[in-house]
Amino acid sequence: MGIAEATAVAREQTRARYPDAEGYTERDGVRLFWERYGDGERTVFLLPTWSIVHSRFWKAQIPYLTRHYRVLTFDGRGNGRSDRPEPAAAYSEREFAADSLAVMEATATRRAVLVSLSCGALWSTLLAAEHPDRVDGLVYLGPAVGLAPPHPERAVHSFLEPLDTDEGWAKYNQHYWLRHWEEFLEYFFSRCLTEPHSTKQREDCVGWALEMAPETLIAAELGLLSCGLESFERQCHRVRCPTLVIHGDEDAIRPHAQGAALAAATRGRLVTLAGSGHLPQARDPVKVNLLLREFVESIAGRAR
């Protein structure tokens, strides 16, 4: 990519819906950029996921949900307009959970339905377990949780050690990222978006990822590697609110079995999207939006 193109990527595209309020909140010296849309009675909080993308990955949800609800989102630390702390410890699931709570405080949000994608499941579960009074419900999209084994091809290569190959998932390696950042991103999102006709979604995701540096994503990856399975299972069992898991049956990043196990562990509903990959909110937005709305309405209908 030439310089002109890189600049074009950094310039934000026009939006279907602009926020009604935006601002920064600071926690332990890390500034977090949040946006609020609409003013419905119920709040839907669209959480950050892995720092490889920022809050625009919810772009196909925000305009629709905002017609019905108050919608809150923020850039996870490491990307977008939020700060990019250097230490790996700054990217643990606890930090993301505390950031999310800080954004709720900053926007005077008493309670919300939390919607997470991929490893966002780690912090949304933690919040629901530890702050049940703030969480009305949880929706998980393609959750990245260790409750079932990973895809075998993703368990072969070391992330930390230099490799003598860069075929396929061997690209998921810190040394490769430093050498071939954009190639890694192209590969990674081609595996996220396995549906045909995903060129626009891939281009968007690669563009957002290019707003951060590989060093930051390495720190974020190391921060998450330290998450313990046992403590996560314990948190799942503490979740008392309604949950909905949406998982594509062709998710090449995280097996459908992980979503199924999470639905079971939280006693929630599992919706399997036939033919979907890891980012159904981008690739099947109408289906996902209708499921989100149905879920929020079902909670609104029940007494607290």
Place this chain on the structure above:
Amino acid sequence: MRAREPDTDGYVDRDGFKLHWEVFGDGEPTLLLLPAWTVVHARFWKAQVPYLARHFRVVTYDGPGNGRSDRPEAPAPYRYEVQGRSVLAVLDATGTDRAVLVSLSEGAQWALWAAAHHPDRVLGNVFICPSMDLELGNEMRSEPFDEPYTSTDGWARYNRHYWLEHWEEFLEFFFSQSFTEPHSTKQTEDCVGWGLETTPQVVIARERAPCPHEATLRGWCARVRRPVMVIHGDEDEISPPRCGAALARATGGALVVLEGAGHIPNARDPVKVNLLVREFAESLSGRA
């Protein structure tokens, strides 16, 4: 699978060939979405039908040579007067007194013919990226269609022999030129698929039927009394935007230029096109 299935469908018998029509919804007025070039059939309106049928009665039909219509291998059914009369035949067959005619590309020729010759049946015309011999100048494709081809570059593929040997490759090329917008893989795949439902022999027969000349077209334009809207992509590589501008001028119609759009904006910018068509149709009946 379709987002919206027709409420009724049927065939109309023309002189020796049958055309398949479909009707959706029951609003007012009726919009007739015309066929275009033989390489596609009525499904190229797939992004219009579900939306427009919520507000209007929508009639579509497959032109001769594709879809569920017959596939004549003689030129007569493809002649513009015959295509024009087919518009009327479909209106009659579906019990439609009057309709707004919505056309794409060379469908404009038949919609314009109908508006000029049967003004009592036409409420108005929407021409999307019209393709006709208006102000084309010398930019017409010059490679000989019937001679053995000597090159397979670009428009040299617009060649009878190439079509017979490389039909799918031609379709891939043609639709790559039709969809100049990025991220058009789905629309391209759809169109190539429809093109494969017919044969090069059929489309060659269509090529044998002459198109109306500029003087003829201008005569028709002068007779149009009902409202006209022309929608044209400013990056249309098939029919130059100045053709749409000329049609709007000659009919006293409105011109809407779509920035960055190619030749088939109804597929690539359906929301924009649907809203424009709805606004136009509502302004007519207003209604009138």
